[in-house]
Amino acid sequence: MKYILFFLFVSIISSAQVTKEQLDIMPWPQNINLSEGYFIVSKDFKVNITGTPNARIFVGATNFLRRLDGRTGKFFNQGFITGLNEVPDAQLQINCVRSGKIELYEDESYLLDVTTSKITINATTDIGALHGLETLLQLLQNNSSSFYFPVSKISDFPRFTWRGLMIDGARHFMPVDVIKRNLDGMAAVKMNVFHWHLVDDQGWRIEMKKHSKLIEMASDGNYYTQEEIKNIIKYAADRGILVVPEIDVPGHASAILTAYPEIGSKVEILNVGNGEKGQQFKQIQKYDVERNAGIFTPTLDPSNPKTYELLSSIFDEVCPLFPGKFFHIGGDENEGKDWDSNPKIQEFKKKHNLANNHELQTYFTMQLVPMLKKHNKVLMGWEEIMTKNMSKDAIIHSWKGANEGVPAGQSLVNAVKGGYKTVLSNGYYIDLVYGVENHYTVDPMPKNIALTDEEKARILGGEAPMWTELATPATIDSRIWPRTAAIAERLWSNESVTDLTSLRKRLNTISFRLEELGLTHLKSKEGLLRNISNNQRSEALLDLSNVCEPLKGYSRNSEGTEYKMYSPLTLFADVCTPDASDAILFNQAVSNYLSNKSLVNKLVVFSYLNKWIKMNSELNVLSNNAPLVQPLLPLSKRLNDVSQELLLVLDNKSTLKSDDLKKLIEDCNTKEYADVELAVYAGLKRLL
Amino acid sequence: MKYILFFLFVSIISSAQVTKEQLDIMPWPQNINLSEGYFIVSKDFKVNITGTPNARIFVGATNFLRRLDGRTGKFFNQGFITGLNEVPDAQLQINCVRSGKIELYEDESYLLDVTTSKITINATTDIGALHGLETLLQLLQNNSSSFYFPVSKISDFPRFTWRGLMIDGARHFMPVDVIKRNLDGMAAVKMNVFHWHLVDDQGWRIEMKKHSKLIEMASDGNYYTQEEIKNIIKYAADRGILVVPEIDVPGHASAILTAYPEIGSKVEILNVGNGEKGQQFKQIQKYDVERNAGIFTPTLDPSNPKTYELLSSIFDEVCPLFPGKFFHIGGDENEGKDWDSNPKIQEFKKKHNLANNHELQTYFTMQLVPMLKKHNKVLMGWEEIMTKNMSKDAIIHSWKGANEGVPAGQSLVNAVKGGYKTVLSNGYYIDLVYGVENHYTVDPMPKNIALTDEEKARILGGEAPMWTELATPATIDSRIWPRTAAIAERLWSNESVTDLTSLRKRLNTISFRLEELGLTHLKSKEGLLRNISNNQRSEALLDLSNVCEPLKGYSRNSEGTEYKMYSPLTLFADVCTPDASDAILFNQAVSNYLSNKSLVNKLVVFSYLNKWIKMNSELNVLSNNAPLVQPLLPLSKRLNDVSQELLLVLDNKSTLKSDDLKKLIEDCNTKEYADVELAVYAGLKRLL
DSSP states (O other): OHHHHHHHHHHHHHSSSOOGGGOOOSSOOSEEEEEEEEEEOOTTOOEEEEESOOTHHHHHHHHHHHHHHHHHOOOOSOOOOOSTTSOTTOSEEEEEEEOOOSSTTOOOOEEEEEOSSOEEEEEEEHHHHHHHHHHHHHHOEEOSSOEEEEEEEEEEOOSOSEEEEEEEOSSSOOOHHHHHHHHHHHHHTTOOEEEEEEEETTEEOBOOSSOTHHHHHHSTTOOBOHHHHHHHHHHHHTTTOEEEEEEEESSSOHHHHHHOGGGBOOEEEEOOSOGGGOOEEEEOOOOOOOOSOSOOOOOBOTTOHHHHHHHHHHHHHHGGGOOSSEEEEEOOOOOOHHHHTOHHHHHHHHHTTOOSHHHHHHHHHHHHHHHHHTTTOEEEEEGGGOSTTSOTTSEEEEOOOGGGTSOTTHHHHHHHHTTOEEEEOTTOOGGGOOOHHHHHTOOSSOSSSOOOHHHHHTEEEEEEEEOOTTOOTTTHHHHHTTHHHHHHHHHHSOTTOOOHHHHHHHHHHHHHHHGGGTOOTTTHHHHHHHHHTTSOOOHHHHHHHTTEEEOOTTOTTTTSOSSOTTSOOOSHHHHOOSSOHHHHHHHHHHHHHHHOOOHHHHHHHHHHHHHHHHHHHHHHHHHTTOGGGGGGHHHHHHHHHHHHHHHHHHTTOOOSOHHHHHHHHHTTSOOOSTTEEETTHHHHHHTO | OHHHHHHHHHHHHHSSSOOGGGOOOSSOOSEEEEEEEEEEOOTTOOEEEEESOOTHHHHHHHHHHHHHHHHHOOOOSOOOOOSTTSOTTOSEEEEEEEOOOSSTTOOOOEEEEEOSSOEEEEEEEHHHHHHHHHHHHHHOEEOSSOEEEEEEEEEEOOSOSEEEEEEEOSSSOOOHHHHHHHHHHHHHTTOOEEEEEEEETTEEOBOOSSOTHHHHHHSTTOOBOHHHHHHHHHHHHTTTOEEEEEEEESSSOHHHHHHOGGGBOOEEEEOOSOGGGOOEEEEOOOOOOOOSOSOOOOOBOTTOHHHHHHHHHHHHHHGGGOOSSEEEEEOOOOOOHHHHTOHHHHHHHHHTTOOSHHHHHHHHHHHHHHHHHTTTOEEEEEGGGOSTTSOTTSEEEEOOOGGGTSOTTHHHHHHHHTTOEEEEOTTOOGGGOOOHHHHHTOOSSOSSSOOOHHHHHTEEEEEEEEOOTTOOTTTHHHHHTTHHHHHHHHHHSOTTOOOHHHHHHHHHHHHHHHGGGTOOTTTHHHHHHHHHTTTOOOHHHHHHHTTEEEOOTTOTTTTSOSSOTTSOOOSHHHHOOSSOHHHHHHHHHHHHHHHOOOHHHHHHHHHHHHHHHHHHHHHHHHHTTOGGGGGGHHHHHHHHHHHHHHHHHHTTOOOSOHHHHHHHHHTTSOOOSTTEEETTHHHHHHTO
16 A cells, blocks of 8 residues: 555656645745756755855855755765855856845745756845745655756745744753754744743743843753853844744743842731731742742732832843844733732832733833833733733734633734734644644634734734743654644745645655754654663554644643653653644545545555554553553553454444444543543544 | 563563663673662652762752653652752762862762662762762663662772763864763763864864954854853763863864964975076965865974964963863874975974974974963873873873774883873774774773783773764764763773673663663664655665664775765765664574574574565665665665575575575675675675
């Protein structure tokens, strides 16, 4: 079966002309025309650069050469590209009109023209040219002996100007190499904003020379040095990516308050000796870096002038590190509990005519605007910052949806109607490990709401947040990739590009190619499974991981205390990923069988059922020497039991009562074991 | 068969007492006593630290907890350990008498005592205690449901004080994360010297603030910042590891001379107008960073005062970065060609009564001694620095052997007899990809040469050099590990620990456990194979990689020009490793069969032969869509052909002439394809 498909594929690519359907480009370009003929990649392949580009194109073109050489094994003669017009007769000519700026609304377009003997990339800016090089790498085809580019013309540009990925370096610290390889991944799919969540309850991650208590007391030694930050910004800029830092205030403040408890809002109630004087209050003297996940009460005191003095001084140190125009100040999930119970703050509210905690928070946030403006920064914050007095310059980051009890992306519409620019993140929470279609079908541009052109223009784009309560350097890549490539396509490509079958096919190749950038989303699986199996080689454990997905949404670690920030994330749920590969194939096989009950279609379904029966038996043997396999056995057994019965059912040999069979299948809708669910449940159920 | 072995194993570990043979400790401890009983690892497992240790033990103990938690999945309650006596009733008690110093001859001993309810590590220094923690991790056993430590007493200390790994960051730049994960690997096998080769013909890798031309012109942008260097030294010190930097002079100087051509030795011969005046000479004005591998002529000019001014000034900037006592100045492979052809240098030799280039080099090297002494550094150099006038303070790094036309380690004996301290690297060149036994059987202490105790004491130990002409960040780990663990054992354990079967068994587990440190020696294989197979899942390609080894010694890239420093190292030879796993098993199966021609033994041999026949057929299919598989087909075919015939031979059904059969087998002694050799050749040959 595998071979039949395979030969089919080979025969297609050997035929006269490559078709669009064969191409695994992502994001899909705005315009693409294919013609007959090939440009064959040879050892003499060379790149030449003309025009007036920024020097980042030399880095980018050199990296392009190395990646193409790594794929083709051609041993290119050309080494490092360091200047203009070094090889005038090179086969690949890149011309850039001017130096690109790392800012919103920059011209990122490019024209790519492949003929049988020459390739040209023309772009206004080097940033557009870098996008063209990524497209060219994705164009690469091969037959049995050669690698080639199909003759083609592509003209391309992005639909939205903000195509972001957020990485939370606070919950689990993500070292420099993790950030860099993900910046490479972003560039490969033409994303251009890296939002770096640097401060939260669980840690302060920016080296501070003037406020060193923050790293001494609130980082566990895990922080980015100022040099590393500058280095990452340079690395990002070399890839056309803007870095937007975030210091989350006034909530999510446990780390800040561990170092500076004097600006916290919490008070202790003191029963003073003389009861007549009533209660007195004392500012809390001690906070601790949070080890759990969740929403916590430690909050900065908006009534304390010292709060603003400190923040202003912190921004004076942090802002100059980041050349970009935007600074994210968080502002989310402040429940104001410590505000309510602090009489000094209540008094402050009254005095300033602030009707509620939201207005108080706006008061607080508005104090930050000039602190940032002083450094030419525009304030950005999660949607909670948007209240009636909020500055119209602020960018509203829309994140709430059904889980928070509001319509998805409601704040985005409110923002643009209220005159704010906005970025959508609701629907793009990749840390919640939903399947790719959940993100791909979310468009920043609302479908059924009438917006003026002006309002539409305020929708800057979207951003995928990768929160790291449940991700470590070893697992974060598999939570980001490949699904983020689909979000990148939603934000770059024409809104009509929505076919899920095409998406899945292309994503498979894109995912594989992302590995060459050092991303570990595929290869880390093997090492983690080896730990679980206790170094026993096992196809069975891999098979099980290919039909299981980690619990979705907030259902894993739902109380926030089971997994602390130092708990092991080396478990089966950490190996499993959304879009479990065998589950997708099985569910497809079931569809095929239900639409045509041919013998072949039936045998494919049977092959899965038999595989799972064998898997279960092997896992039992494996578990004799692998304690970490034990918790998986009930799961495997349920799949085994239903598989055995379904083999009989499909051959009309089952003697089981209908209700008992249903129960067998419903047992596979389990979420009780090992923090994973069986992703084949839906397919199994349809077989009834 | 696999299952039979497996059950045997399970039954052993379930029985009453763990035996020494079951333990996979490496390096093997000096003294170990096992008793009945187990200490079972539970969620409540905690660590307490007492005494007067260096703070590095807090980092080490916290890392220990995370690693043990990652293996056992217990979700330990204890998070970060930051101070003394935090948990007085903890099950693991670590006591250190004093703070350890990062220097030679430091006390690295420890006593580890495991009882059923308590574990204690007693050590003079925290460095000894860190070693004890590594041993404890290696002691971990399990049955089907629990992880436990066997009741035991271990007292341990190193045999040699210098147990080093050298990494060449010059040929292929190795980023900070590569260095860090290898420092973790070193600590896991109790190595204590990291020799960092930072300068060579192919690049200068140290950020220089006062001599910025070196990084601007001779690093391709790939260098360690001074902050990164300090950070790595701290990281190493936290693991008990001394960092010894190397700036290789006066040869291997292409990078230095690219920035400072004025101190080079090469001259151009000018034919001046008037022939009577004879030839005139002009200092060469231009050098280039070298892109090939090999020995090159660019050499510093020892007759030029500017050479010493510059070097002195460079050492003034570099030495303060490295707190350790030793500074390696290279000194190897200077052939003196440019000296011979430079009349000014010849004149200088005469004037200073230097009989030959060796004496001239000694003159040069001796000028460096005070430059280093000024910074309290002792000079170390490759063995070429040892000539009659060389300072007795210098440490001689013994590296030459058969390949260089001298008896192995001859310079080591000469050094100690001449009054020098010395470190052995001949026999430990892991970059040459020889099998582990080639290194394990090399002992720094010469066997058949009478040495006084004083002379013996001058043998500091050994060091494994990892040159990187043929290694990238993606492949270097598989060239270092796991073989370096065997060298670590040679340098730590009693000289009587030499059993190869035990070594191989233990190495298998150690290799697996090294993965938890982020090392990629096992998991990188999958990604590279995926590139070669063009994203086709293939057991066949993996099977072939498990019987092939990269060409050994200097035979791959023998001219030094086929692979340039920017050539793809993503090929099949880069995936393959020494000690090819299936080759070891097959060769063992052949031995078993030849010593007992039972049906079972024969069937095991048959299973391999059949596997390779199937593999060949699958590889042919695979190659239809994978150009990088094409070069492997001839190799696979040879193995297929011999396998088919041997199946007949062993069943006495072969009709092939003896000479033809021999030829079939000799064809497997191939080194012509894909830069690899078939590691099963020896086994196949013995079947005749």
